[in-house]
Amino acid sequence: QVQLVESGGGSVQVGDSLTLSCEGSGRSFSVRTIGWFRQPPGREREFVAAIRPNAKITDYAEYVKGRFTVSRDNAKNTVYLEMSSLKPDDTAVYYCAARSPQAMGRTRSYDYDDWGQGTQVTVSS
Numbered sequence: 735q736v737q738l739v740e741s742g743g744g745s746v747q748v749g750d751s752l753t754l755s756c757e758g759s760g761r762s763f764s765v766r767t768i769g770w771f772r773q774p775p776g777r778e779r780e781f782v783a784a785i786r787p788n789a790k791i792t793d794y795a796e797y798v799k800g801r802f803t804v805s806r807d808n809a810k811n812t813v814y815l816e817m818s819s820l821k822p823d824d825t826a827v828y829y830c831a832a833r834s835p836q837a838m839g840r841t842r843s844y845d846y847d848d849w850g851q852g853t854q855v856t857v858s859s
Contacts, residue, residue, distance in 0.1 A: 736760040736832040736848045743828060743853030746820055750857070754815040756830030756850060764808040767833035769846055770815045772826035772855075781841040782828070785813060793840055797823075820857045827852040 742754040756768060769784040783804040784793045792804050798817075806813040813830060831846035839845045 736763050736766060738830050738832065738848060738850035740828060740830050740850040740853040743855045745856040745858065748821060748857060748859045750820050751816070751818040752820065752855060753817065754828055754830075754853060754855070756813040756815070758811045758813070758832065763811045763832070766835070766848075767840060768806065768813040769831050769833060769840065770804060770813075770828060771831060771843060771846075772824075772828045773852075774823070774826040779829070779843050781843075783815060784833070784840045795841075817855075820855075822857050822859055825855060825857050827854050 737759045739757050740754060746752055765787050767784055767786050770782040771779050772782050773779040781795050782798055783802055785804045785806050789806045801819045803816040829852045830850045832848040833845055834847040837845035
């Protein structure tokens with residue numbers, strides 16, 4: 735099991751940048767794919783990005799591709815989500831999660847079995 739804690743959320747203006755961090759504890763953190771999800775107000779949780787254990791392969795949702803970058807530092811047990819050109823539609827609670835070793839995919843909530851508590855990102859126009 736991996737414990738995850740997100741940080742870095744806040745209130746920003748349209749076009750601003752923000753970097754979220756996801757710090758993990760547990761020896762298995764470095765061998766787990768870590769995903770970022772978000773839940774906008776009144777909507778279901780949706781996939782944002784994921785990064786493999788070796789940090790060389792990443793996946794992005796179409797609506798963040800080119801604006802968001804996911805990276806990781808396994809020595810610090812931390813995964814980052816750099817967000818730029820933020821839009822009001824990016825307003826959501828952002829969660830990081832560790833993918834289940836038995837999962838078949840990487841973009842669905844049920845592929846992940848350890849979750850952080852979430853951090854709020856609010857983008858105002």
